[in-house]
Amino acid sequence: MAVAWRTKPGEPVIEVKNLGVEFLRGRRRNLSLREIVYRRQATHVKDTFWALRDLSFTVGRGEAVGLVGANGGGKSTLLKMIAGTLLPDEGSVETKEGVAPLIELTGGFIGELSARENIYLTAGLHGMSTRAIDERFEEIVDFAGPQVRAGLNLPFRHFSSGMQARLGFGVITCLDEPILLVDEVLAVGDVAFREKCYDRMEVLLEEGRTLFLVSHSAADLMRFCTRGIFLRQGQLVDDGPMDLIMEQYMHDTMGDRYTPPTPEEREEERQKREQAKEERRLARHATREQQQVRNN
Amino acid sequence: MSVAMRIRRMVEFRRVLVILVRRDLRVRYARSWLGYVWTLIDPLAMSLVYAFVFGVIYGVKANGNASINARTDGIDIVLFVVSGLLAWNWFNMCINETARALSAERLLVRSTNIPREMWVVRVVLSKGIEHLMSMPIYGAFILYFLLRGEVHVNWELVYIIPALVIQLILCIGMGLVMAPVTAMVDDFIRVVRIVLRMGFYLTPVVYSANYLGTKLPWAMHLQQLNPLTGIIDMYRCGITSHYTPDYHAWIFSILVSLAWLFFGMWVFRKLEPAILKEI
Numbered sequence: 001m002a003v004a005w006r007t008k009p010g011e012p013v014i015e016v017k018n019l020g021v022e023f024l025r026g027r028r029r030n031l032s033l034r035e036i037v038y039r040r041q042a043t044h045v046k047d048t049f050w051a052l053r054d055l056s057f058t059v060g061r062g063e064a065v066g067l068v069g070a071n072g073g074g075k076s077t078l079l080k081m082i083a084g085t086l087l088p089d090e091g092s093v094e095t096k097e098g099v100a101p102l103i104e105l106t107g108g109f110i111g112e113l114s115a116r117e118n119i120y121l122t123a124g125l126h127g128m129s130t131r132a133i134d135e136r137f138e139e140i141v142d143f144a145g146p147q148v149r150a151g152l153n154l155p156f157r158h159f160s161s162g163m164q165a166r167l168g169f170g171v172i173t174c175l176d177e178p179i180l181l182v183d184e185v186l187a188v189g190d191v192a193f194r195e196k197c198y199d200r201m202e203v204l205l206e207e208g209r210t211l212f213l214v215s216h217s218a219a220d221l222m223r224f225c226t227r228g229i230f231l232r233q234g235q236l237v238d239d240g241p242m243d244l245i246m247e248q249y250m251h252d253t254m255g256d257r258y259t260p261p262t263p264e265e266r267e268e269e270r271q272k273r274e275q276a277k278e279e280r281r282l283a284r285h286a287t288r289e290q291q292q293v294r295n296n
Numbered sequence: 297m298s299v300a301m302r303i304r305r306m307v308e309f310r311r312v313l314v315i316l317v318r319r320d321l322r323v324r325y326a327r328s329w330l331g332y333v334w335t336l337i338d339p340l341a342m343s344l345v346y347a348f349v350f351g352v353i354y355g356v357k358a359n360g361n362a363s364i365n366a367r368t369d370g371i372d373i374v375l376f377v378v379s380g381l382l383a384w385n386w387f388n389m390c391i392n393e394t395a396r397a398l399s400a401e402r403l404l405v406r407s408t409n410i411p412r413e414m415w416v417v418r419v420v421l422s423k424g425i426e427h428l429m430s431m432p433i434y435g436a437f438i439l440y441f442l443l444r445g446e447v448h449v450n451w452e453l454v455y456i457i458p459a460l461v462i463q464l465i466l467c468i469g470m471g472l473v474m475a476p477v478t479a480m481v482d483d484f485i486r487v488v489r490i491v492l493r494m495g496f497y498l499t500p501v502v503y504s505a506n507y508l509g510t511k512l513p514w515a516m517h518l519q520q521l522n523p524l525t526g527i528i529d530m531y532r533c534g535i536t537s538h539y540t541p542d543y544h545a546w547i548f549s550i551l552v553s554l555a556w557l558f559f560g561m562w563v564f565r566k567l568e569p570a571i572l573k574e575i
Contacts (some may be wrong), residue, residue, distance in 0.1 A: 036481070085573050101407065125404065
């Protein structure tokens with residue numbers, strides 16, 4: 001399916017300029033009026049840290065960007081800023097295309113409503129029209145699997161967490177938005193489902209979408225991403241081809257225990273990945289053709 | 297983001313608003329037929345309580361002597377209270393519920409990028425539809441007293457429509473302040489509840505503003521600044537044809553409501569980045 005882009009080809013779809021966001025470090029963030037009156041101060045002691053600072057980069061169409069960095073590096077924060085669910089304190093993030101955020105997958109679901117109602121609600125909240133949901137409904141449910149189909153009219157809270165995640169993944173990846181944001185959500189679900197998700201992501205990438213992936217799994221990052229961004233304590237360390245960024249990150253965390261591959265090895269790895277990707281693509285085509293034959 | 301852009305985005309996302317409001321109504325009404333009965337019972341029960349306290353205990357009667365009569369603008373206490381109480385209930389509900397609008401839907405707010413004002417507007421609209429659904433009570437009481445010949449109705453009843461619009465603006469404006477402030481300051485809502493309870497008696501719900509004017513003229517002028525005074529007067533002017541509508545209060549209602557709307561949009565925009573980090 002063709003992706004509907006609003007920007008012209010060659011224009012950046014995400015533009016981040018001098019981005020900074022500051023968080024309070026305090027354990028309890030909320031204030032109470034009692035405190036304000038007694039202590040006569042409207043704010044806590046200014047113990048803050050910058051989760052992201054002085055970050056600038058642009059991302060174009062069809063780029064698959066992997067974010068690497070240790071915990072607390074600002075990867076998830078950056079993803080939320082791109083999704084627009086956090087707002088910058090400094091600088092700006094311009095996301096010029098629609099976003100399908102695979103962040104907090106089940107966040108939009110209401111336990112009391114049935115799975116069916118939830119699909120309509122969540123997809124609707126992400127901007128899908130009722131008619132579009134009607135069209136994609138079968139696809140979403142198919143993706144979520146037969147267990148979910150059987151429980152379509154049950155309250156969502158009766159679903160196992162795996163089933164909930166499947167449904168979430170199904171809904172969000174059907175959004176048809178040009179930018180896909182993925183934050184470690186693939187950790188849930190069994191092996192078969194994970195493979196299904198990976199497959200879906202590859203299909204979406206083939207259609208030319210832009211991807212942002214946060215993961216601690218080197219294999220996943222190498223599989224999907226062509227470009228890497230390395231964050232350390234909210235600062236941009238480096239931005240470059242994924243495998244080089246990965247090597248840098250490994251060196252950064254493990255020091256001398258890590259031996260980087262020789263250029264020949266690196267080239268060999270690259271080719272191996274390309275080949276595997278091509279094989280998977282062909283396999284997908286084959287199954288799709290088989291299905292079409294069967295349907296006819 | 298400029299105000300114009302924000303409003304344009306809200307218009308763009310109006311469909312989401314419909315989804316949310318529909319969901320609220322479904323949760324409330326589709327589950328059980330009792331849902332609608334609750335909408336009616338609550339104001340009905342409260343009106344009867346006030347009618348008992350003020351009508352029976354304190355002896356406020358429509359056809360008593362002129363001075364007692366004036367306390368409810370010459371209308372039976374039940375009808376008088378209902379006409380004010382319905383409007384007050386909507387207002388009261390809006391303030392209480394918009395205070396929780398962001399924190400109650402924390403997960404949804406965090407995972408979707410719809411204009412965040414929507415979460416407030418949605419509460420006000422859902423409660424507004426419930427309010428409309430409870431309006432038949434007012435109609436039924438008017439009909440009852442009309443048949444008994446104790447009340448005269450005139451065309452000014454249509455002023456209820458602008459009253460609804462003004463109140464909508466007021467509630468959205470105040471809600472836009474309530475939602476972010478309660479998300480930032482834990483116990484703000486407690487203070488608000490106390491203020492609301494006092495506000496109930498400072499608003500001419502169970503007594504007539506005109507009567508207050510005969511007792512304490514300065515207090516009546518002060519009360520005209522309360523936006524609900526004008527709004528409730530508009531609800532009532534169709535059945536209190538023997539009094540001139542309180543146009544001063546009407547003008548203040550419009551001005552104060554618009555002021556709240558602008559103030560609300562300003563506060564919301566200021567606090568939004570901080571709120572998103574908190575919830």
